[in-house]
Amino acid sequence: MGHYAPRGAVGSSTSKIDEVRERFARSGFHTWIGMRLERVEPGEVDVALDVEPHHLNLVGLLHGGLIATLADTATGLAYRTVLEPGTRHVTTHLSVTFLSPGRADTVTARGKVVKSGGRFGYAEADVVGPEGELLARATATFAVSPERAGQ
Amino acid sequence: MGHYAPRGAVGSSTSKIDEVRERFARSGFHTWIGMRLERVEPGEVDVALDVEPHHLNLVGLLHGGLIATLADTATGLAYRTVLEPGTRHVTTHLSVTFLSPGRADTVTARGKVVKSGGRFGYAEADVVGPEGELLARATATFAVSPERAGQ
Amino acid sequence: MGHYAPRGAVGSSTSKIDEVRERFARSGFHTWIGMRLERVEPGEVDVALDVEPHHLNLVGLLHGGLIATLADTATGLAYRTVLEPGTRHVTTHLSVTFLSPGRADTVTARGKVVKSGGRFGYAEADVVGPEGELLARATATFAVSPERAGQ
Amino acid sequence: MGHYAPRGAVGSSTSKIDEVRERFARSGFHTWIGMRLERVEPGEVDVALDVEPHHLNLVGLLHGGLIATLADTATGLAYRTVLEPGTRHVTTHLSVTFLSPGRADTVTARGKVVKSGGRFGYAEADVVGPEGELLARATATFAVSPERAGQ
Numbered sequence: 001m002g003h004y005a006p007r008g009a010v011g012s013s014t015s016k017i018d019e020v021r022e023r024f025a026r027s028g029f030h031t032w033i034g035m036r037l038e039r040v041e042p043g044e045v046d047v048a049l050d051v052e053p054h055h056l057n058l059v060g061l062l063h064g065g066l067i068a069t070l071a072d073t074a075t076g077l078a079y080r081t082v083l084e085p086g087t088r089h090v091t092t093h094l095s096v097t098f099l100s101p102g103r104a105d106t107v108t109a110r111g112k113v114v115k116s117g118g119r120f121g122y123a124e125a126d127v128v129g130p131e132g133e134l135l136a137r138a139t140a141t142f143a144v145s146p147e148r149a150g151q
Numbered sequence: 152m153g154h155y156a157p158r159g160a161v162g163s164s165t166s167k168i169d170e171v172r173e174r175f176a177r178s179g180f181h182t183w184i185g186m187r188l189e190r191v192e193p194g195e196v197d198v199a200l201d202v203e204p205h206h207l208n209l210v211g212l213l214h215g216g217l218i219a220t221l222a223d224t225a226t227g228l229a230y231r232t233v234l235e236p237g238t239r240h241v242t243t244h245l246s247v248t249f250l251s252p253g254r255a256d257t258v259t260a261r262g263k264v265v266k267s268g269g270r271f272g273y274a275e276a277d278v279v280g281p282e283g284e285l286l287a288r289a290t291a292t293f294a295v296s297p298e299r300a301g302q
Numbered sequence: 303m304g305h306y307a308p309r310g311a312v313g314s315s316t317s318k319i320d321e322v323r324e325r326f327a328r329s330g331f332h333t334w335i336g337m338r339l340e341r342v343e344p345g346e347v348d349v350a351l352d353v354e355p356h357h358l359n360l361v362g363l364l365h366g367g368l369i370a371t372l373a374d375t376a377t378g379l380a381y382r383t384v385l386e387p388g389t390r391h392v393t394t395h396l397s398v399t400f401l402s403p404g405r406a407d408t409v410t411a412r413g414k415v416v417k418s419g420g421r422f423g424y425a426e427a428d429v430v431g432p433e434g435e436l437l438a439r440a441t442a443t444f445a446v447s448p449e450r451a452g453q
Numbered sequence: 454m455g456h457y458a459p460r461g462a463v464g465s466s467t468s469k470i471d472e473v474r475e476r477f478a479r480s481g482f483h484t485w486i487g488m489r490l491e492r493v494e495p496g497e498v499d500v501a502l503d504v505e506p507h508h509l510n511l512v513g514l515l516h517g518g519l520i521a522t523l524a525d526t527a528t529g530l531a532y533r534t535v536l537e538p539g540t541r542h543v544t545t546h547l548s549v550t551f552l553s554p555g556r557a558d559t560v561t562a563r564g565k566v567v568k569s570g571g572r573f574g575y576a577e578a579d580v581v582g583p584e585g586e587l588l589a590r591a592t593a594t595f596a597v598s599p600e601r602a603g604q
Contacts, residue, residue, distance in 0.1 A: 029214050032205040054183040063180050064227075064242050065220025072216045091215050092422055093395050093443055095246040095548055097575055097594060099568045114590065115552045119421065120394055120445045122550055122590070137567065137575070139592065141395055141443065141550060143422045243573055244546050244594055246397055248424055248443060250417045265439065266401045270572065271545055271596045273399055273439070288416065288424070290441065292399060292546055292594065294573045331516050334507040356485040365482050366529075366544050367522025374518045393517055397548045 013042045016081045020045065024077070033069060037077075043113040045077040050106050062102030062135075067109075067127050071096055071138035074111030075123040079142050082116045089121060089142040096127075096138045104129030109138075119144050164193045167232045171196065175228070184217070186224060194264040196228040201257050213253030213286075218260075218278050222247055222289035225262030226274040230293050233267045240272060240293040247278075247289045255280030260289075270295050315344045318383045322347065326379070335371060339379075345415040347379040352408050364404030364437075369411075369429050373398055373440035376413030377425040381444050384418045391423060391444040398429075398440045406431030411440075421446050466495045469534045473498065477530070486522060490530075496566040498530040503559050515555030515588075520562075520580050524549055524591035527564030528576040532595050535569045542574060542595040549580075549591045557582030562591075572597050 017040045024030055024037045030047075034055075038046040047070055049055070049062075057063045072094050079089050108128055115122040121142035127135045168191045175181055175188045181198075185206075189197040198221055200206070200213075208214045223245050230240050259279050266273040272293035278286045319342045326332055326339045332349075336357075340348040349372055351357070351364075359365045374396050381391050410430055417424040423444035429437045470493045477483055477490045483500075487508075491499040500523055502508070502515075510516045525547050532542050561581055568575040574595035580588045 023209055027209055028205045029208055033216075054179045057180060058174055058178055063220070063223075064245065065184075065216070065223045068219035068223060068245060068247075069214070069216025072214075072219060076215075090252075091249055093246070093248050094215065094219060095244070095397070095592070096219075097244050097592060098242055099575060101241075115587070119447055122552060124590075134568070137577075137592070139548070139550060139590070143445070145421055246441070246548070248441060250424060266436070270598055273401060275439075285417070288426075288441070290397070290399060290439070294596070296572055325511055329511055330507045331510055335518075356481045359482055360476055360480055365522070365525075366547065367486075367518070367525045370521035370525060370547060370549075371516070371518025374516075374521060378517075392554075393551055395548070395550050396517065396521060397546070398521075399546050400544055403543075 013081070016083065017042070020077050020080055030073070033066070035070065035073060038108060040077070040081065043078060043082050045074050045081065045111045046108055047074045047077070048106055048108040051104065062104070062107055064098060067098065067102060067107070067136050068094065068096045070107065070109035071111070071125040071127055071136065072140065074109035074125045075138065075140035078111035078113050078123050079116070079121050082113050083144070084118065086147050087118070087144050088147045089144045091140050092143050093141040094138065096136055098136050100133065100135050102135050104135065106130050107135065117144065164232070167234065168193070171228050171231055181224070184220060186221065189259060191228070191232065194229060194233050196225050196232065196262045197259055198225045198228070199257055199259040202255065213255070213258060215249060218249065218253060218258070218287050219245065219247045221258065221260035222276040222278055222287065223291065225260035225276045226289065226291035229262035229264050229274050230267070230272050233264050234295070235269065237298050238269070238295050239298045240295045242291050243294050244292040245289065247287055249287050251284065251286050253286050255286065257281050258286065268295065315383070318385065319344070322379050322382055332375070335368070337372065337375060340410060342379070342383065345380060345384050347376050347383065347413045348410055349376045349379070350408055350410040353406065364406070364409060366400060369400065369404060369409070369438050370396065370398045372409065372411035373427040373429055373438065374442065376411035376427045377440065377442035380413035380415050380425050381418070381423050384415050385446070386420065388449050389420070389446050390449045391446045393442050394445050395443040396440065398438055400438050402435065402437050404437050406437065408432050409437065419446065466534070469536070470495070473530050473533055483526070486519070488523065488526060491561060493530070493534065496531060496535050498527050498534065498564045499561055500527045500530070501559055501561040504557065515557070515560060517551060520551065520555060520560070520589050521547065521549045523560065523562035524578040524580055524589065525593065527562035527578045528591065528593035531564035531566050531576050532569070532574050535566050536597070537571065539600050540571070540597050541600045542597045544593050545596045546594040547591065549589055551589050553586065553588050555588050557588065559583050560588065570597065
């Protein structure tokens with residue numbers, strides 16, 4: 001599948017990337033979960049989680065809800081880097097296929113934008129362990145709309 | 152859509168329900184997230200979350216990852232109540248459609264089994280606010296297999 | 303889950319229903335597949351297929367692609383009945399879970415709108431056999447936009 | 454995402470590929486739809502459709518149900534090439550995201566296995582136009598079980 005080719009100028013990409021970093025840093029949710037922002041490029045964002053005991057289910061595997069949370073975050077932030085000025089996005093559909101038991105100490109979701117548009121967008125994520133082993137694959141669709149004041 | 156009609160005897164349903172309650176109570180993950188087990192019936196489980204500031208995203212709405220986590224938990228536990236003896240299940244696919252902004256103080260995921268079988272199962276969840284307003288709809292598929300020793 | 307409550311006046315609902323019937327009648331695709339329009343109500347459309355040998359896969363079951371086609375058609379037409387004047391919709395995501403082998407002589411997809419809006423909509427479908435037995439469950443999301451001249 | 458690495462011997466891959474070709478050739482469904490089998494490799498199958506007027510919806514685009522049918526066929530056949538001897542598979546979930554209007558004269562679905570196993574499998578498909586432009590992305594999950602006599 002083709003890599004996302006950003007249409008914006010370098011300057012606007014840079015400011016979008018800075019904005020993603022700044023928003024991540026002040027998110028109480030991300031801090032509480034324990035996520036780290038690993039990489040931000042135009043159309044691509046990686047977020048990682050160092051797995052701790054409270055992240056596990058009763059059979060000792062990373063809870064599927066956290067795999068979904070990582071995928072949701074990585075795809076949503078990846079899409080934020082490609083938003084046209086004056087627009088905003090909300091995730092409308094998230095789909096996660098669980099492929100291998102979540103046994104890794106560190107888990108990374110690699111979000112990548114596949115399609116952006118004025119009304120609709122689409123991104124995907126690989127959720128992988130430390131050696132790149134595939135734990136889950138996810139897809140996300142977005143509704144894009146004009147930004148309203150105050151948001 | 153038809154309601155799930157459990158095939159097992161009353162006795163086994165009761166023990167399955169007790170098992171779900173017992174497992175939920177000793178789950179460090181559920182405690183950490185802040186989920187409550189609201190209702191357990193054969194084929195149906197409701198879990199609720201009292202929304203706190205660290206559950207919110209930067210625009211003040213319940214994070215989509217938590218909506219997915221609630222749906223994953225409600226469907227997975229609902230399926231556990233209908234497992235045939237000697238079998239276990241893992242979620243293979245979770246799909247969530249976000250329908251309304253998560254503005255509620257308390258959010259409940261109502262999981263319900265639609266189809267159970269020896270190899271494959273399927274459940275759905277409504278994620279609703281305090282007045283029953285629909286925030287999200289979710290589907291989950293399960294792979295069912297013989298229980299192995301030690302699990 | 304709540305039933306869709308149409309907001310439009312009776313008059314506009316009637317004309318939308320007539321429009322769905324008229325469009326279905328002149329669709330060469332629907333004729334070629336062999337679909338019948340069974341029922342049109344505000345927010346709900348049923349389409350049926352009398353299964354013929356060329357609809358079957360090599361093990362004698364209704365091909366999954368046709369189950370997806372029925373679900374896509376029923377949800378898309380159901381959404382058409384609730385479109386606000388001056389808007390149009392396209393399906394952005396279709397998800398089908400296959401629950402039972404497609405052994406029925408006649409298969410019906412019952413589409414129902416769950417959520418409509420100015421930019422985003424959501425519908426579901428049951429795909430059932432003659433006795434109402436559930437063969438598949440489907441979900442569809444829509445992007446809604448202003449109607450352009452000529453469409 | 455990693456390419457599927459088949460575990461079987463060359464001999465068994467060859468016979469699986471021949472089996473896919475042979476089954477496709479005698480499928481009345483595929484002939485009726487108008488699909489061509491373009492490519493069969495271990496873990497990968499491409500199917501193509503030359504678009505004709507009866508394949509179009511009322512606005513002149515390839516019907517979404519046919520895009521789903523192509524994706525269902527390409528992923529299902531791709532998985533067939535990697536089945537362990539003595540097992541069979543059924544598609545349990547098909548998910549299609551529609552990314553661009555289906556305006557192409559010829560449309561190809563490129564199915565690829567991502568994960569195979571004794572009970573569960575997963576494949577994806579790109580649906581593309583003649584220049585490789587992406588029209589849709591699809592995912593499919595499979596339940597795998599022992600082959601029964603006569604199937």
